[in-house]
Amino acid sequence: xxxxxxxxxxxxxxxxxxxxxxxxxxxxxxxxxxxxxxxxxxxxxxxxxxxxxxxxxxxxxxxxxxxxxxxxxxxxxxxxxxxxxxxxxxxxxxxxxxxxxxxxxxxxxxxxxxxxxxxxxxxxxxxxxxxxxxxxxxxxxxxxxxxxxxxxxxxxxxxxxxxxxxxxxxxxxxxxxxxxxxxxxxxxxxxxxxxxxxxxxxxxxxxxxxxxxxxxxxxxxxxxxxxxxxxxxxxxxxxxxxxxxxxxxxxxxxxxxxxxxxxxxxxxxxxxxxxxxxxxxxxx
Amino acid sequence: xxxxxxxxxxxxxxxxxxxxxxxxxxxxxxxxxxxxxxxxxxxxxxxxxxxxxxxxxxxxxxxxxxxxxxxxxxxxxxxxxxxxxxxxxxxxxxxxxxxxxxxxxxxxxxxxxxxxxxxxxxxxxxxxxxxxxxxxxxxxxxxxxxxxxxxxxxxxxxxxxxxxxxxxxxxxxxxxxxxxxxxxxxxxxxxxxxxxxxxxxxxxxxxxxxxxxxxxxxxxxxxxxxxxxxxxxxxxxxxxxxxxxxxxxxxxxxxxxxxxxxxxxxxxxxxxxxxxxxxxxxxxxxxxxxxxxxxxxxxxxxxxxxxxxxxxxxxxxxxxxxxxxxxxxxxxxxx
Numbered sequence: 001x002x003x004x005x006x007x008x009x010x011x012x013x014x015x016x017x018x019x020x021x022x023x024x025x026x027x028x029x030x031x032x033x034x035x036x037x038x039x040x041x042x043x044x045x046x047x048x049x050x051x052x053x054x055x056x057x058x059x060x061x062x063x064x065x066x067x068x069x070x071x072x073x074x075x076x077x078x079x080x081x082x083x084x085x086x087x088x089x090x091x092x093x094x095x096x097x098x099x100x101x102x103x104x105x106x107x108x109x110x111x112x113x114x115x116x117x118x119x120x121x122x123x124x125x126x127x128x129x130x131x132x133x134x135x136x137x138x139x140x141x142x143x144x145x146x147x148x149x150x151x152x153x154x155x156x157x158x159x160x161x162x163x164x165x166x167x168x169x170x171x172x173x174x175x176x177x178x179x180x181x182x183x184x185x186x187x188x189x190x191x192x193x194x195x196x197x198x199x200x201x202x203x204x205x206x207x208x209x210x211x212x213x214x215x216x217x218x219x220x221x222x223x224x225x226x227x228x229x230x231x232x233x234x235x236x237x238x239x240x241x242x243x244x245x246x247x248x249x250x251x252x253x254x255x256x257x258x259x260x261x262x263x264x265x266x267x268x269x270x271x272x273x274x275x276x277x278x279x280x281x282x283x284x
Numbered sequence: 285x286x287x288x289x290x291x292x293x294x295x296x297x298x299x300x301x302x303x304x305x306x307x308x309x310x311x312x313x314x315x316x317x318x319x320x321x322x323x324x325x326x327x328x329x330x331x332x333x334x335x336x337x338x339x340x341x342x343x344x345x346x347x348x349x350x351x352x353x354x355x356x357x358x359x360x361x362x363x364x365x366x367x368x369x370x371x372x373x374x375x376x377x378x379x380x381x382x383x384x385x386x387x388x389x390x391x392x393x394x395x396x397x398x399x400x401x402x403x404x405x406x407x408x409x410x411x412x413x414x415x416x417x418x419x420x421x422x423x424x425x426x427x428x429x430x431x432x433x434x435x436x437x438x439x440x441x442x443x444x445x446x447x448x449x450x451x452x453x454x455x456x457x458x459x460x461x462x463x464x465x466x467x468x469x470x471x472x473x474x475x476x477x478x479x480x481x482x483x484x485x486x487x488x489x490x491x492x493x494x495x496x497x498x499x500x501x502x503x504x505x506x507x508x509x510x511x512x513x514x515x516x517x518x519x520x521x522x523x524x525x526x527x528x529x530x531x532x533x534x535x536x537x538x539x540x541x542x543x544x545x546x547x548x549x550x551x552x553x554x555x556x557x558x559x560x561x562x563x564x565x566x567x568x569x570x571x572x573x574x575x576x577x578x579x580x581x582x583x584x585x586x587x588x589x590x591x592x593x594x595x596x597x598x599x600x601x602x603x604x605x606x607x608x609x610x611x612x613x614x615x616x617x618x619x
Contacts (some may be wrong), residue, residue: 174397179357182412182461183385194413196402 014276021272024207027265035081044072046079046232052144055248065250067240071249076232077258083144084262091151092206098152099159100202102196106160107167107198109189118164121157129154133216137225147226151213162205166198173197185278200277204270211266218259234259293370294331295501296355296388296469301364303350307574322573324350326525327364329600332469337495337502339512339533341548342522343570348505349393351522354473355503357381364463384562386416389462393474395454399446405432405457406442412464431460435490452483459490469501477508488515509552513537521545524573524581527600529609542609543588580612588613 050062050070058065062199106117124132135151170176171194179193214234220226221235229236234255241251288479302320325347332338342348353359355366357373365372373384392398399408409431413424429439435456446454455475462470471492476484492515494500504516512519513533521544529542540546570585571577577584583593593612600610 080613174392174394175400177353178390178392178398178458178461179400179411181358181385181390182465183382183415184411185415188415193400198402256356 017272019272019274020268021276024265024268024270024272027261028269031081031262031265032085034039035078035085038075038082042072042075042078044075045078046071047230048072048075055244055251057248057250064254065248067147067162067237067248067251068244071255073237076237077234077255079232080234080255081258081262083227083231084214084217086261087147087151087217088210088266090148091155091213092210094148094152094210095155095159096202096206099156100163100199102156103160103163103165103202104167104190104195104198107164108171108186108194111247114164117160121160124153124157125161127154130216132221133220134223134225137220142225142228144227147217147220151216154216155209155213158209159202159205162202163198166201167194170194170198200273204274204277207266207270207273211263211270214262214266216258289342292333294367295334295369296503297367298328298355299332299353299365300366301330301351301354302326302362302367303347303354303359304362320574321577322494323525323576324573325354325361328522328525328527330520330527330530331495332501332503332539334468334501335495335499335518337504337515339504339506339516340522341509341512342505343507343572345524345573346522347525347573348507348522349473351466352390352473352503352505353455355471356390357384359391370613372529377544378551382416386465387468389465389467389471390464394478395451395458396478398458399454401446403445404442405437405444405446408446408457409460409464412461416465427464431463434463434494435460436486450483451479452486452598454485456489459487459494462579463494463498466498467500469503471503471505473505474507475504476511478505484511491515499591509548522546524571524576526610527608528582528611530608531604531607531609535604535607541603541607541614542611543586543613544582545609547587 027080048071049074050056050066052070053059053062053066054068054072056062056066056068062072062074064072064077066072067076102117102121106114132154133147133150136153137146140146140149175191176189179189184193217233218235218238222239226241226271227236229231229240237255238252238259241248241255244251290533294594302323303325304323307320307322312537327352328347330338330340330351340348340351347605351360354361357366357376361374366374368384368388371380373381376384403411406428409428410424413427418424418429428442432439432441437453437456437460440450441453441457446457449457452561459475475491476487479487488511491502495502502511502515506512516533518530519533519536520527521536521542522528523544529536529540529545536545537549540549571581579595580586580589580593584605586593590612596612598612599616600608601615602608
């Protein structure tokens, strides 16, 4: 059912949406900042073992406790974020560049080119993401760059599809026809006129897929196909902590909550953007 | 005016121009070979002389906007030619098309949809200059300022986004962008129909001033006959993809011959409370262009239809100097 919003309600909705986007943005910014500078302020390295305090609960020396080797969990979580964020940024970045280009070409030219581009995308999309990633990492090897490429391969068809759809909407706009009448080339039409007007839904998708990339990285590391010990990774820490759940619940709780926080940040940002860019009463 | 230009070659002319749009049918239907087409424009011929304004009038769905797009090669025709200074624009190569696009510009109907919402006004107006690499950066900037003033805007508008302007201001931006390359001919597709009445008048005056000062040629596509009377030298009336009557404006307004033109004119509101309106409107809705009536397309709604009209297609012919029409009432040997 479609609700009519009074101007006030619409304004309030915009405010709430922007609040969600801002909150998400702040969470992500703080995480990125803490993670990027962790080596500057952390008293520990992620591999440093404190043999005096294995499985220590949170104390003043170890704010979020230690694991079974006496490694500081807070430090390891912050270093773990580096890998998570690298995978998220790398895969989404690659997926965006390739997917947006393909979707733009398919939507703009249509016809045979549309089929040549989109049918393989459909095939890729038919694979369950996690299976595809497992297969690729299993096949090529275990490395951060492999993980990034594997997730990117899953993301390319998603971005291509969203971009194609929103290109189709924009390509028939009057201003595109006007620019064509002025003699604008295909490239100019695509880059100057269509891309800036078709990109917003793709950016929303990008924010949400960042969160999912973090989950994928954790899942891969959890089952042993991602980051290898002793490198810190949130998924790996979860998996190591399972055996000590009884004695040291913080070993799984801290990385678990860390994953949730990052995913929450990206989802808040994505949802907020969606509300902002797709104002009440218009569409959906 | 038209008498003075006889013997001169038209600047732009359509010769037997047709455009059929295939309708999306399923794979099975296309295999069986029964694809339906909409005949948006059907064998239209029209001459536009330099310095003149030709109005193309018709109801919505009459194919007048499609005609406008064909004249600029924004669509490929199904048949026929468009000659610009005697050369077929559909046979032009890339460089020639580029040169043609410089000289023939369009002003679009809806100023809310026709400007890129993510470009500032200055860039919108400068874009044609960028496309054709006209002059240096400062020269382009100067030209943008000139154009802004020319259409009655000022330099402060240069940094604005279209959303910050009113409908009339946006239409002025559209006009400025169309003027940027100093074209010879402008196709104006209902340039005033989405504007307020007062703004309409201003925009029409602006277009008339520009024509006088720059020697522009206009093809003015509209459904508004009261606008036509003020600005055009010649009028072509379209009905379901065909031109049914074409004549100099005074002739057409003084003695419309085609029954469709007559009913159209009787529907113009008169600003005179003493005179009663003669509401001799065409019967019913315009028929679907998907399945147009047989014979003369207008016969089911025509107040003067004869029996022959339902099966004989009228030919377009001259009834007087400069006055052509397609109606069996004026054809010999049919009655």
